[in-house]
Amino acid sequence: MATEAPEKDSNRKLLVVGLIIVLLSINGILIYMQQQKTQENEQQQEIIKVKNTELENQIKVYEALKADFERQSNDLKAMGLTNDSLEVRISAINADLAQLRSFRNSSFTIADQRRFQERAQNLEQALKRKDEEVAKLTEDNEELFTEVKTLKTTQNKLSDSITRISTTNQELESKVALASKLEAQNITVTIVNNRGKEKEDEDQEFKAKRVDKIKFTFRLGKNEVAAKGNKEIMMRLIEPDGAALYNLATGSGTFEFEGREQFYTAKRDIVFDNSQQLVTFLYSKGSPYKTGKHIVEIYSGGYLIGTQTFTLE
Structure with missing residues (x-):
């Protein structure tokens, strides 16, 4: 009995x-498993963190590409040009950006990453080519x-020259005229009386009551510049009161002188031949002449x- 108790x-x-050893073993296994799980979680978090960073970087790349293509479009518009392919490409980038941003709420796989990287590289090459085209x-x-x-400068100079030539021509024409x-x-x-007798006076003074008609004669001076041919000669007979004698029945009319309409008393058409030819006006008033100083003007x-002036007394 004594021997069985110690056993x-x-x-x-x-x-x-x-039991203690088993418990310790189990505890060790649990600790190891917990450590493994923690390590896996940490690795998973690191993977997620890397993926999120890559996603944000990819979004920034596409945003930069969009800004560059919009710059190109604005440069072309500034030159008065349009490019539909640029607008299509900008729309495609906007669609890619929308899809990239949607990955923030879902998984961004390695395949997605590679796909968008390839697209970005193609866009960057297209951007470079278009930059070269825009630069050219x-x-x-x-140029x-x-x-x-x-x-334009040459045209302005020519226009100025033409204006000067025109002005010079006008001045020459005025001088020639x-x-x-x-x-x-x-x-x-x-003075011609009612009997047809003529009278001249060096003092140009005549009796008004004896006047029936008045004859004016003069010679046209030689002028080598004046063109030969038909010329109109108009005579104004101005009475002492300052009014020109005017009668449509005797051939009177109007003409323009220095921008104003004037009455002429009589007119003659001649053929100027530069021979100092004699020109005569014979005028009959048909009523008594006024006394005083008269003026005759030839145009x-x-x-x-x-x-010329003369006086009727």
Whole structure:
């Protein structure tokens, strides 16, 4: 009996020790498994973190590409050009950006990552080619602007030259017109009575009651500049009160002189031949003449070419 008691105690101790060892083993296994799980979680979090970073970087790349393509579009518009392919590409980038941003709420796989990276590389190459095209267009546009500016300057110079030539021609025409003005020389006044007898007076003074008609004669001075041919000669007989004698029945009319309408008393059409030819006006008033100083004016080609005075007493 005494011998069995120690054996039981010994077995009990061994059992307890065994249980302790088993418990410690189980605990160790649990700790190891917990550590493994923690490590896996950390690795998973790191993977997620890397994926999120790559996604944000990819979004930034596409945003930069969009800004560059919009810049190209604005550059072309500034030159007055449009490019439908650029607008289509910008729309496609907007669609890609929308899809990339949607991955923030879902998984962004390696396949997605590669797909968008390839698309971004293609877009960057297209962007580079288009930048070269825009640069060439800008250069050509600047050259064209310089050429247009040079042509405009030349055109302005030509316009100024034409204006100066036109002004010079007008001045020459005015000088020629003035130089070609006829001149009524040695205007003589002769009184004709009712019996047809003529009377001249060096003092140009006559008796009004004896006057039936008045004859004016003069010679046209030589003028090598004046063109030969038909000329209109108009005579104005101005009475002492300042009014020109005017009677449509005797051939009177109107003409323009220095921008104003004037009455002429009589008119003659002659053929100017530059021979100092004699021109005569014989005028009959048909009623008594007023006493006082009279003025006779001769006009041709818009110029006053001669004047003379006489007095009727």
